[in-house]
Amino acid sequence: MAALKDIKRRITGIEDLKKITGTMYMVSSVRFKLVQKKVKYIDNLIEKLRDIMSKIPVKPRSRASLPLFIVIGSDRGLAGGYNSNLMDMVYKEISEHEGTKIISLGRKVEKFFAKKGIATVKSFKDIDSQLPPEVINDLIREAIKSYKDDSEIYVAYTHFAGVTRLEPKIARVLPPLPTEGYPSGDYIFEPSPEEILELLMEFYLKMSIESFYLNSHISEQAARMVAMESATENADELLEDLGALYHQRRKDIITREISEIVSGAEGISL
Amino acid sequence: MGFSLEIVSPQEKYQRDVNMVIIPGVEGDFGVLAGHTHFITGVKSGKLRVVDKNFDAYYSIDFGLVEVKPHKVTVITEKFSKLKN
Numbered sequence: 537m538a539a540l541k542d543i544k545r546r547i548t549g550i551e552d553l554k555k556i557t558g559t560m561y562m563v564s565s566v567r568f569k570l571v572q573k574k575v576k577y578i579d580n581l582i583e584k585l586r587d588i589m590s591k592i593p594v595k596p597r598s599r600a601s602l603p604l605f606i607v608i609g610s611d612r613g614l615a616g617g618y619n620s621n622l623m624d625m626v627y628k629e630i631s632e633h634e635g636t637k638i639i640s641l642g643r644k645v646e647k648f649f650a651k652k653g654i655a656t657v658k659s660f661k662d663i664d665s666q667l668p669p670e671v672i673n674d675l676i677r678e679a680i681k682s683y684k685d686d687s688e689i690y691v692a693y694t695h696f697a698g699v700t701r702l703e704p705k706i707a708r709v710l711p712p713l714p715t716e717g718y719p720s721g722d723y724i725f726e727p728s729p730e731e732i733l734e735l736l737m738e739f740y741l742k743m744s745i746e747s748f749y750l751n752s753h754i755s756e757q758a759a760r761m762v763a764m765e766s767a768t769e770n771a772d773e774l775l776e777d778l779g780a781l782y783h784q785r786r787k788d789i790i791t792r793e794i795s796e797i798v799s800g801a802e803g804i805s806l
Numbered sequence: 807m808g809f810s811l812e813i814v815s816p817q818e819k820y821q822r823d824v825n826m827v828i829i830p831g832v833e834g835d836f837g838v839l840a841g842h843t844h845f846i847t848g849v850k851s852g853k854l855r856v857v858d859k860n861f862d863a864y865y866s867i868d869f870g871l872v873e874v875k876p877h878k879v880t881v882i883t884e885k886f887s888k889l890k891n
Binding site: 574577578580581584585588591592722723724725726727732735736739743746 | 818844
């Protein structure tokens with residue numbers, strides 16, 4: 537039987553944990569609100585941009601070239617299945633194309649590939665809510681280089697469709713996917729389609745990467761909010777149970793002591 | 807007869823029915839009226855002019871691209887802002 541002191545110690549421990557999970561929830565919800573508006577605008581932009589880009593006719597890439605994957609995860613854990621859901625999807629995909637070139641964003645992603653023994657071309661970590669310009673430029677450079685080497689460029693990220701609807705996705709960025717129902721033959725391009733793509737490549741990649749990163753970042757905050765909320769609820773339940781147990785034990789001890797005193801007193805009076 | 811003009815940036819969105827727009831394209835400035843043919847080109851940073859009945863305004867815009875359809879023009883740019891006349 538656990539001693540009264542042990543139960544008390546557990547209660548204090550859980551109360552401390554609850555304070556931590558509660559604070560983490562608050563931090564995530566503040567960060568979430570900070571980027572919420574940005575995500576809305578950039579999602580609207582990227583939808584239109586991809587729609588237009590997909591009308592520019594481009595030659596398909598050679599099947600022989602290995603694709604480049606840019607994988608966007610987080611630095612920190614404690615966000616439910618946020619990283620693992622994405623990594624499961626990516627791992628399945630790249631297992632089919634051995635030798636895929638990978639660029640990782642986030643400590644968790646880097647660790648995952650290291651553990652699986654998969655080499656990455658580049659790794660970025662310690663990134664906050666905004667991608668620093670040098671990281672964006674580096675990513676753009678790598679993507680353009682691979683594209684010119686005839687590779688397709690993919691980005692694996694978590695699409696934010698609502699706090700409880702986080703969707704891990706693998707999006708092909710280059711060449712842009714053609715949309716149905718827009719025969720590009722109807723369009724006039726100035727300069728030529730190839731030159732437009734060349735001209736807009738940096739702009740398009742920059743907007744795409746920023747949008748994917750923001751989506752991943754807000755999804756991470758949402759995942760952590762949900763995880764921390766349920767951790768706090770669990771802590772509450774545990775505290776209730778332990779509190780009841782503590783009082784029960786205390787009552788038992790007092791009852792036992794009283795009955796000992798009473799029986800002792802009876803013994804004397806006899 | 808007018809058409810719908812939309813300017814989109816990562817920070818904001820602007821939409822308005824207009825009669826004419828003059829865009830600083832990479833191959834030179836060009837004007838668009840309703841019924842223009844399908845057309846895609848790059849936009850260089852410069853001044854974009856929006857004209858409507860009793861309305862004539864200039865916007866400074868950054869590099870980007872534009873898609874022209876007979877009844878809709880979409881400009882996508884990194885940044886844009888209204889210029890004081």
